[in-house]
Amino acid sequence: MSRSECIRRAKETVESRRAEAVARWEQRVAEVSSVCPEFAEADRRLRVTGPKIIAASLGKGTEGSGTAVEEIRREYEELSAKRRAALKANGYPEDWCDVKYSCAKCSDSGYVGIEICDCLRREIAKNFLAESGLYELTKKQTFETFSLDYYEKDDRIRMKQNVEILSRFASEFRPDQSDSFLFLGATGLGKTHLSSAAARAVIAKGYYVVYESAQDLFSSYETRRFGQSSTVGEDEGDIDRFLDCDLLIVDDLGAEITNKFTVSCLYNLINARLIRHKPTIISTNLNAKELRERYADRIASRLFGEYSPLLFSGHDIREQKLRRNTAK
Numbered sequence: 001m002s003r004s005e006c007i008r009r010a011k012e013t014v015e016s017r018r019a020e021a022v023a024r025w026e027q028r029v030a031e032v033s034s035v036c037p038e039f040a041e042a043d044r045r046l047r048v049t050g051p052k053i054i055a056a057s058l059g060k061g062t063e064g065s066g067t068a069v070e071e072i073r074r075e076y077e078e079l080s081a082k083r084r085a086a087l088k089a090n091g092y093p094e095d096w097c098d099v100k101y102s103c104a105k106c107s108d109s110g111y112v113g114i115e116i117c118d119c120l121r122r123e124i125a126k127n128f129l130a131e132s133g134l135y136e137l138t139k140k141q142t143f144e145t146f147s148l149d150y151y152e153k154d155d156r157i158r159m160k161q162n163v164e165i166l167s168r169f170a171s172e173f174r175p176d177q178s179d180s181f182l183f184l185g186a187t188g189l190g191k192t193h194l195s196s197a198a199a200r201a202v203i204a205k206g207y208y209v210v211y212e213s214a215q216d217l218f219s220s221y222e223t224r225r226f227g228q229s230s231t232v233g234e235d236e237g238d239i240d241r242f243l244d245c246d247l248l249i250v251d252d253l254g255a256e257i258t259n260k261f262t263v264s265c266l267y268n269l270i271n272a273r274l275i276r277h278k279p280t281i282i283s284t285n286l287n288a289k290e291l292r293e294r295y296a297d298r299i300a301s302r303l304f305g306e307y308s309p310l311l312f313s314g315h316d317i318r319e320q321k322l323r324r325n326t327a328k
């Protein structure tokens with residue numbers, strides 16, 4: 001699902017809530033009207049009076065319109081009171097026939113004035129998360145669950161700084177201004193944990209994040225190149241989202257089989273995102289020398305020149321956990 005598709009579906013969800021709220025309201029009005037003629041009469045007249053107020057307000061400024069608005073308003077309030085009284089007399093709560101929206105702030109329209117309402121923002125974030133490539137496995141990998149207990153001395157100081165830098169990055173995230181990062185360090189030092197923590201935090205702010213392993217990223221390019229997109233999942237060949245997303249996270253660069261094609265894809269992707277000022281996080285087990293050898297200078301110089309490097313150091317956490325568990 002592309003970014004615009006995620007947004008379109010979120011709007012549909014919010015609109016359907018509105019439609020449901022209105023349908024529920026109409027059903028209640030019909031039910032009560034069938035047993036209570038006073039209510040039916042007051043309600044029928046109210047439906048005429050509402051638009052009258054608007055029409056009279058629009059004609060404001062013309063002679064005598066102020067009094068007209070006042071009169072219609074008074075009539076409206078009287079009818080509302082009659083309707084409430086009729087409900088009460090028949091054993092219903094007074095607000096029984098009010099429209100009950102799921103979001104009182106925007107009446108399920110998704111907007112407050114011209115601003116996007118939080119309810120729509122949450123729906124968009126939900127779709128973005130589903131599409132982000134963050135898997136079940138990384139669900140618990142948040143800043144809160146990241147433990148410094150596995151790091152000692154200088155490593156711990158460094159990792160504490162990394163966590164601080166990335167939490168700040170996520171909380172102050174701006175798709176056109178935030179930095180790009182290069183995570184350097186061996187396997188099992190928390191690179192995936194911190195990148196998925198950053199991804200979740202940025203998604204929660206309503207931004208479109210794509211999280212992909214280098215291997216899957218390049219296979220999407222291969223799919224596009226060989227035009228196999230009709231034989232595989234339709235989104236697999238969708239490489240536009242790598243360019244479009246607010247934050248792209250490429251996990252484990254170097255784990256893929258590198259060839260001329262993947263190198264040129266990587267170069268174009270890094271370059272295009274830099275030109276658009278779009279932040280990217282790339283993590284790799286390779287060191288600077290290996291990066292240069294594998295991806296040529298033009299990529300390495302972009303990564304070391306334009307990305308902020310974050311060093312991950314310590315002893316493999318998975319091994320430590322394994323040792324602790326077997327020692328128990």
Ligand SMILES: [Zn+2]
Nearest residue numbers: 103106117119
């Ligand atoms: Zn809302």
